[in-house]
Amino acid sequence: MTGSPHIIAQHTSVRSVMLKVLAALIPGTLAHAWYFGPGVWVSLLLCTFFAYTFEALALAMRNQPLKPFLGDGSVLVTAWLLALSLPTLAPWWLYAVGMLFAVLVAKHLYGGLGQNLFNPAMVGYAALIVSFPAYMTQWPAPMDLASHTPDLLEALDLVFAGQGAVSPDAYTAATPLDTLRTQVRAGGDAAAIMLEPVFGHLGARGQEMVALMYLLGGLLLLNYRVIGWHIPTAYLGAVVLTATGLHLLDAGRHADPLFHLMAGGTMLGAFFILTDPVSASATPRGKLIYAGLAGCITVVIRAFGGYPDGVAFSVLLMNMAVPFIDAHTQPKVFGQVGRDRDRP
Amino acid sequence: MRTGNPPAAGARGRRLYDFPGGVHPEGHKAVSTGRPIAAMPLLPRYVVALRQHIGEPARAVVQIGERVLRGQLIGRPEGYVSVGVHAPTSGRVVAVEPRPVPHPSGLMDLCVVIDADGEDRAVDLAPLDWHRMDPSALRNRLREMGLAGLGGAVFPSFIKLNPGAKRQIPILILNGAECEPWITCDDMLMRERASEILLGAHVMRHMLGAEQVLVGIEDNKPEALACMAEAAAGSDVEVVGVPTVYPGGGGKQLTYTLTGRKTPSKGLTTDVGVQVFNVGTAYSLYRAVYLGEPLVSRVVTVTGHVGSPRNLEVRLGSPISDVIRAAGGELPGATGEVIGGPMMGFDLHDTSAPITKAVNCVLVRNAEHFPPKPAPMPCIRCGECARACPAALQPYELYWYARHRDFGKTQSYSLFDCIECGCCSYVCPSHIPLVDYYRFAKSEIWAREREKQAADLARERHEFRIFRLEREKREKAEKLAKKASERMDSGAVATDDPEAARKKALLAAAIEKAKQAKAGIRPKNVDDLPADKQREIAAIEARRQQLASTAEPSDTRSPTPDS
Numbered sequence: 071m072t073g074s075p076h077i078i079a080q081h082t083s084v085r086s087v088m089l090k091v092l093a094a095l096i097p098g099t100l101a102h103a104w105y106f107g108p109g110v111w112v113s114l115l116l117c118t119f120f121a122y123t124f125e126a127l128a129l130a131m132r133n134q135p136l137k138p139f140l141g142d143g144s145v146l147v148t149a150w151l152l153a154l155s156l157p158t159l160a161p162w163w164l165y166a167v168g169m170l171f172a173v174l175v176a177k178h179l180y181g182g183l184g185q186n187l188f189n190p191a192m193v194g195y196a197a198l199i200v201s202f203p204a205y206m207t208q209w210p211a212p213m214d215l216a217s218h219t220p221d222l223l224e225a226l227d228l229v230f231a232g233q234g235a236v237s238p239d240a241y242t243a244a245t246p247l248d249t250l251r252t253q254v255r256a257g258g259d260a261a262a263i264m265l266e267p268v269f270g271h272l273g274a275r276g277q278e279m280v281a282l283m284y285l286l287g288g289l290l291l292l293n294y295r296v297i298g299w300h301i302p303t304a305y306l307g308a309v310v311l312t313a314t315g316l317h318l319l320d321a322g323r324h325a326d327p328l329f330h331l332m333a334g335g336t337m338l339g340a341f342f343i344l345t346d347p348v349s350a351s352a353t354p355r356g357k358l359i360y361a362g363l364a365g366c367i368t369v370v371i372r373a374f375g376g377y378p379d380g381v382a383f384s385v386l387l388m389n390m391a392v393p394f395i396d397a398h399t400q401p402k403v404f405g406q407v408g409r410d411r412d413r414p
Numbered sequence: 415m416r417t418g419n420p421p422a423a424g425a426r427g428r429r430l431y432d433f434p435g436g437v438h439p440e441g442h443k444a445v446s447t448g449r450p451i452a453a454m455p456l457l458p459r460y461v462v463a464l465r466q467h468i469g470e471p472a473r474a475v476v477q478i479g480e481r482v483l484r485g486q487l488i489g490r491p492e493g494y495v496s497v498g499v500h501a502p503t504s505g506r507v508v509a510v511e512p513r514p515v516p517h518p519s520g521l522m523d524l525c526v527v528i529d530a531d532g533e534d535r536a537v538d539l540a541p542l543d544w545h546r547m548d549p550s551a552l553r554n555r556l557r558e559m560g561l562a563g564l565g566g567a568v569f570p571s572f573i574k575l576n577p578g579a580k581r582q583i584p585i586l587i588l589n590g591a592e593c594e595p596w597i598t599c600d601d602m603l604m605r606e607r608a609s610e611i612l613l614g615a616h617v618m619r620h621m622l623g624a625e626q627v628l629v630g631i632e633d634n635k636p637e638a639l640a641c642m643a644e645a646a647a648g649s650d651v652e653v654v655g656v657p658t659v660y661p662g663g664g665g666k667q668l669t670y671t672l673t674g675r676k677t678p679s680k681g682l683t684t685d686v687g688v689q690v691f692n693v694g695t696a697y698s699l700y701r702a703v704y705l706g707e708p709l710v711s712r713v714v715t716v717t718g719h720v721g722s723p724r725n726l727e728v729r730l731g732s733p734i735s736d737v738i739r740a741a742g743g744e745l746p747g748a749t750g751e752v753i754g755g756p757m758m759g760f761d762l763h764d765t766s767a768p769i770t771k772a773v774n775c776v777l778v779r780n781a782e783h784f785p786p787k788p789a790p791m792p793c794i795r796c797g798e799c800a801r802a803c804p805a806a807l808q809p810y811e812l813y814w815y816a817r818h819r820d821f822g823k824t825q826s827y828s829l830f831d832c833i834e835c836g837c838c839s840y841v842c843p844s845h846i847p848l849v850d851y852y853r854f855a856k857s858e859i860w861a862r863e864r865e866k867q868a869a870d871l872a873r874e875r876h877e878f879r880i881f882r883l884e885r886e887k888r889e890k891a892e893k894l895a896k897k898a899s900e901r902m903d904s905g906a907v908a909t910d911d912p913e914a915a916r917k918k919a920l921l922a923a924a925i926e927k928a929k930q931a932k933a934g935i936r937p938k939n940v941d942d943l944p945a946d947k948q949r950e951i952a953a954i955e956a957r958r959q960q961l962a963s964t965a966e967p968s969d970t971r972s973p974t975p976d977s
Contacts, residue, residue, distance in 0.1 A: 072847040073847070074754075074849060075758070076756045076759065077840065078787060078841075078842070079841050083791075083796060083844075084843050084844055087796065120489075138791065144794075175749045183791070184792035234797075237923050313565050347797060352800065353800075373556060396811075399806070401804055401806055403679055403806050403828045404666075404679070405666065405676045405677050405678050405831070406828070406831075408676070
């Protein structure tokens with residue numbers, strides 16, 4: 071028997087939180103399928119399949135009950151986030167390896183739900199980009215720029231049977247971030263490069279609409295109080311500030327802030343990845359520091375680092391700093407006077 | 415949502431302040447406000463607990479078989495933090511023994527059992543001349559009359575009514591917020607007996623020397639607000655509607671809402687010049703002062719899964735089973751009783767336990783409104799608890815450290831600022847019984863404190879014992895030495911003590927011998943020897959003398975031949 075309170079709020083559970091996150095991902099996923107072809111459904115299904123397989127395996131090995139933990143929806147969120155971060159139409163085992171790192175290494179080796187220091191989806195992504203960089207840069211081109219977009223059957227064929235019949239050149243293209251990075255390093259001028267069709271209206275053809283849909287989903291999460299304003303605001307604010315600073319310093323090498331908002335994983339990161347409560351800072355001031363620094367690091371990696379996008383690594387680096395940030399940003403308790411408390 | 419402290423517009427334009435956190439559980443208030451307060455019919459037997467207040471329990475002053483009258487003192491206050499306990503009706507004391515009482519522990523406590531005689535005769539009740547009475551005498555009278563806070567904490571009122579020598583209490587707040595769901599006893603009291611409550615508040619104000627009286631009532635009680643405002647019309651008592659948010663009726667929360675004054679952590683509202691009393695306490699003060707009646711009854715909400723949920727004026731000591739019966743009895747499907755509200759109340763273990771001053775509500779549970787709690791999931795650090803916490807704590811951190819028994823850390827995360835209001839457990843999506851973890855941590859820390867104090871005491875005692883033994887030894891040695899030297903020096907001691915004289919003679923002889931030895935004369939065992947031996951020795955001595963006179967002066971026994 072437990073003590074008071076004897077009532078709990080209705081309709082709140084880990085499962086309902088996770089399902090709301092998934093629901094908020096739907097607009098972005100639809101936009102993804104609309105602009106880049108139906109391949110995303112294949113990668114979503116594959117990631118989901120491997121997620122549940124590894125989750126069940128890990129739970130069985132750890133002698134944990136399957137029903138509550140398979141039903142909490144957390145592994146489904148991890149699967150969807152990783153699927154939306156990976157190129158579609160890659161071989162099936164790429165998704166398997168990604169989910170293996172996400173679920174087995176990042177989540178269950180740390181103690182399962184609620185215990186992971188790092189964002190599982192980003193650990194999966196990082197493991198893949200350092201192990202298989204070639205596959206990780208082969209993104210399908212936007213449908214209106216590609217000479218050929220595989221339909222669902224072709225997509226299944228590509229994923230499971232390999233890239234035999236169709237040449238990847240027919241349906242893939244360098245992403246805007248990759249294009250800019252490669253061409254600027256080859257001596258090109260950023261403004262001129264960004265006139266190419268792949269950069270679209272707002273910075274990235276197709277991707278910009280997907281990003282706007284992620285923004286819409288994120289605003290829904292904010293509205294339903296699944297996430298707070300601190301992390302997205304601080305992250306997007308820091309991305310804009312850092313990008314503006316670099317752009318003002320050297321417009322020939324650095325893209326404008328709008329491009330940084332629309333390209334790559336910025337919006338997904340701001341509303342869905344950095345906001346993962348388990349691996350994020352949990353104090354109000356801590357969230358601002360955590361997400362703000364992540365925003366800076368994202369743009370710095372894009373501008374100077376070895377990888378075209380910096381979202382995953384900025385998230386992982388800041389995950390590492392969370393225990394320290396939280397310990398030193400404890401808010402003042404009601405009625406306590408003087409400075410905010412400093413933790414040992 | 416409720417963040418920061420933006421002021422909201424209150425009644426009469428009073429600026430209100432928004433305390434952190436809070437939740438909005440369903441009120442279920444209308445369930446029990448449909449019927450007016452009714453007095454419980456007289457019962458054949460009352461069980462009056464001697465511990466009905468915070469502090470020391472009262473001491474029984476009646477014997478088994480003794481006849482008592484309503485309002486007669488049956489338990490005298492014992493110690494400072496204590497108040498009197500009185501007979502709820504006239505009758506005969508049949509037992510003074512441990513009985514089940516409404517307490518979370520389910521333990522039994524000492525009660526006076528009274529069989530009513532049905533006549534309900536009272537002691538002589540004389541109103542108090544509070545205006546002219548010496549404040550201290552008035553407080554003592556209220557202490558004896560058993561007045562304690564009826565909001566649930568049952569702290570002795572006379573202590574709270576003592577402003578102290580230096581302290582200024584400019585603001586008196588009457589707490590009619592009643593933020594717990596289901597409970598309506600204050601609501602009904604304010605609707606029906608508003609002017610009496612204000613008369614009580616008037617006495618409180620007089621005793622505290624307060625300049626301002628504020629009545630805080632949550633805006634989900636428009637009838638109570640209207641009745642109190644009507645009763646206060648023409649006076650400077652300000653009746654203020656405050657936003658309905660649990661736990662807005664907490665003393666520190668209501669103080670902040672109404673005045674913007676933040677009670678310091680570990681402090682009292684009086685530290686910021688505010689004293690808070692429940693409206694029910696003000697009403698009981700009115701009865702004590704204007705009618706001369708000690709605290710023998712209170713209004714109790716009986717609600718939930720009962721036949722006719724309502725508020726009853728219940729004599730203290732009425733068995734709860736009788737009180738439930740008076741409200742229509744438990745309906746089929748009842749799953750137990752909660753004493754107090756659903757957020758902070760506790761499970762009743764035995765319905766034969768009596769109503770005490772602390773019981774404001776008997777809530778009968780059923781499966782519909784009190785479904786079994788789902789199994790807890792791991793904490794995902796979502797921070798809902800921190801947003802709901804009215805003390806602005808980080809409950810997930812406290813949970814983490816309490817779970818891992820790192821009690822030092824729980825204290826550095828301000829565990830003792832937790833008021834156990836239950837908001838964190840209420841909102842937790844992982845359904846973790848967070849408050850249970852904090853109670854556990856607090857009791858462990860208290861237990862360790864006690865152990866440490868006991869160990870410190872034992873260590874101090876041990877150290878003192880060692881010190882004492884050593885001191886005694888030293889003193890004894892000093893005394894002996896002193897005595898000995900006194901005996902040596904003064905002959906007077908020796909003359910009147912033949913034993914000492916003999917010892918002294920022996921000592922003197924020994925000293926003399928030693929002196930001779932030092933002078934080189936070696937005493938020998940030469941007395942009583944046979945003649946031949948004596949001659950032999952004499953011969954040897956003579957040879958030795960001869961040798962000594964001829965030899966070089968290098969004898970080790972006489973390094974200086976001149977001496």
